[in-house]
Amino acid sequence: MRVSITSIAFIASLISTQTIAATYIQAGNLIPADSDKLMSEVTVVVDGDKISEIHQGYVVGGEQDEVVDLKAHTLMPGLMDMHTHVTSQHNGPASYMERFTLNEADYAIKGVQYAKRTLLAGFTTIRNLGDAYNESVALRNAINKGIVEGPRIFTAAKSIATTGGHADPTNGTAKRIQGDPGPNEGVINGVAQARKAVRQRYKDGADLIKITATGGVLSVAKSGQNPQFMNDELQAIVDTAKDYGMTIAVHAHGKEGMERAVKAGVTSIEHGTYMDKATFKLMKKHKTYYVPTVMAGNWVAEKAKIDGFFPELVRPKAATIGPLILQTLSDAHNAGVKIAFGTDSGVSAHGDNGLEFVLMVEAGMKPIEAIRAATYHGASLINQLDNLGTVETGKYADLVAVEGNPLDDIKQMQHVTFVMKNGKIYKAPEA
Known part of the structure; x- marks a missing residue:
């Protein structure tokens, strides 16, 4: 016709x-x-x-x-959660074996499930602060294309660490299988490697940079507080990231490591357990955001009471550091530090993110302040206030x-x- x-x-x-x-x-x-x-x-x-x-x-x-x-x-x-690990979830002792038994596709498929749980809990935007194989980049792209359901993801892909530092993926393994991971795997030593690691994250499709400026709780390493980057390395990371329009999130528990990072010009401090008045003053001067993750602190402290739940190197760190974060948040809030909402979900279960609001109010924040931390301030932290928040x-x-x-x-x-x-x-x- x-x-x-x-x-x-x-x-x-x-x-x-x-x-x-x-x-x-x-x-x-x-x-x-x-x-x-x-x-x-x-x-x-x-x-x-x-x-x-x-x-x-x-x-x-x-x-x-x-x-x-x-x-x-x-x-x-x-709602906006500024600290998640959306492609993994800690499930006790078995979690430490997953890096030997799971492939990239396994993590990606887990991420599909966790992303939907997060969205249905009301979190329409998240930052993903570290994964194993850049699988969160693929997950973000799939969500953006409408292939799977989940929140908007701004991802750091693989975190950047120093040799033996928190987020060195070979910590706790036998020397014969450790190899010598470098900038491509997110492990750096020195200024040139620091720059290369940032550029590699950009090449991999990351939206921002995550570094581990001090030891951590769940890594199989002795210290949870020691500084793990030199000043010149931190400055190289910050300067290079800014050239590429990327913000910098910093895992930090110990005072010295986080203060080095703040002075270098990073965007946010995550956890921040051993902050003090001098740290608060420094963060206010540099307009650095604080993302407390109180849920994670509570969770690891409770699990540390269970025999065999954590490796013996991890257990004392969890028992010591975990209970302190609520008070740190209270002190930071009273000092006038800018606060954005973050849970570290993936340590605790995805979908339970809303508990952080209760803990923030317990720390002394007004309910409206906690809600604005997860809306207005989240959008401000990721430079999305024109569109979101x-x-x-x-x-x-x-x-x-x-x-x-x-x-x-x-x-x-x-x-x-x-x-x-x-x-x-x-x-x-x-x-």
């Missing part, structure tokens, strides 16, 4: 005049997160993947538009909701009932 040009033009005109349905979210409360304010009886209109309008009062659109009734809920920006017109429609008012009961943040990312609803209250 021959179709005339006139018929084609007529069909095209019909298509062009069709109204694309919008979503009208009627929320009993709204936390925009651009300040400490709470709004009541608000309608947020989502058109495509963006927030197009915000109305005071309950508004409905046309017949084709969808209405989401959240009148008994509090709506807020999609607050409920404003023109920003991406990443929105979550909980029943009631979390400013009255912060535990509600562990029970997210509505999740929208990029304008698509992934979870909604039962009718």
